[in-house]
Amino acid sequence: MEKKRIFPKLLIKWYRENGRNYPWRTSRDPYKILIAEIMLQRTRADQVKPVYLEFISKYPNTRELNKAPEKDIREYFGRLGLLWRAKLVKSLAKELVNRFSGKIPQSRDLLLPLPAIGEYIADAVLCFGYGADVAVVDANVCRIIKRVFGLVAKGEARRDRSFKRLAQEMVSSGKADEFNWAMIDFAALVCTPSSPKHSVCPMNEFCSYYQNLKLMEA
Numbered sequence: 001m002e003k004k005r006i007f008p009k010l011l012i013k014w015y016r017e018n019g020r021n022y023p024w025r026t027s028r029d030p031y032k033i034l035i036a037e038i039m040l041q042r043t044r045a046d047q048v049k050p051v052y053l054e055f056i057s058k059y060p061n062t063r064e065l066n067k068a069p070e071k072d073i074r075e076y077f078g079r080l081g082l083l084w085r086a087k088l089v090k091s092l093a094k095e096l097v098n099r100f101s102g103k104i105p106q107s108r109d110l111l112l113p114l115p116a117i118g119e120y121i122a123d124a125v126l127c128f129g130y131g132a133d134v135a136v137v138d139a140n141v142c143r144i145i146k147r148v149f150g151l152v153a154k155g156e157a158r159r160d161r162s163f164k165r166l167a168q169e170m171v172s173s174g175k176a177d178e179f180n181w182a183m184i185d186f187a188a189l190v191c192t193p194s195s196p197k198h199s200v201c202p203m204n205e206f207c208s209y210y211q212n213l214k215l216m217e218a
Helices: 002-018 030-040 045-058 062-067 070-078 085-100 119-130 139-149 161-169 176-189 208-217
Strands: none
Touching: 002 139, 002 176, 030 045, 030 119, 045 070, 062 085, 070 085, 119 176, 139 161, 139 176, 139 208
């Protein structure tokens, strides 16, 4: 499909001009990526940034994190409204040290059973930490795909494998990280849940959602 070829090119071009800059995006350390992704779930990136920097400074690796009392970890995650995650993070550090000598597994099958890690975080670690050509898909990414491609979800979109497959088809070898960051930023800055910014959207010409809006307004 022509749209699948054009979309990633326009998206990455938009990202290179408008993408946001965060400290976890300049690192290839799987541990730092893992901590960032755990903090970023359901939390604004700008809110995460100062907490993340302090946390990484104090606990720069899994071994240091494993030594930390749970109450100390709770102080950081409490600032993000993620207090309940502190126990999971403590359990995660313990497993990583005891089972993997403190290293972050480079396999999805090994990552998924670990505490605090779901499909999204596992894919993010593989892509951003290990350079794997993997699409990282959450509800925000699904919203973009649904609108641009007119894909109808069977149930919850992020659990519909057709969304993941389509995103994966658009990932270019060696550019997965850029594509995924572009999707994240595009969802946050342009293709927002309400009042999407059509006036600055580079996808207008072929976006199913926008074209349907124009027909309704005609």
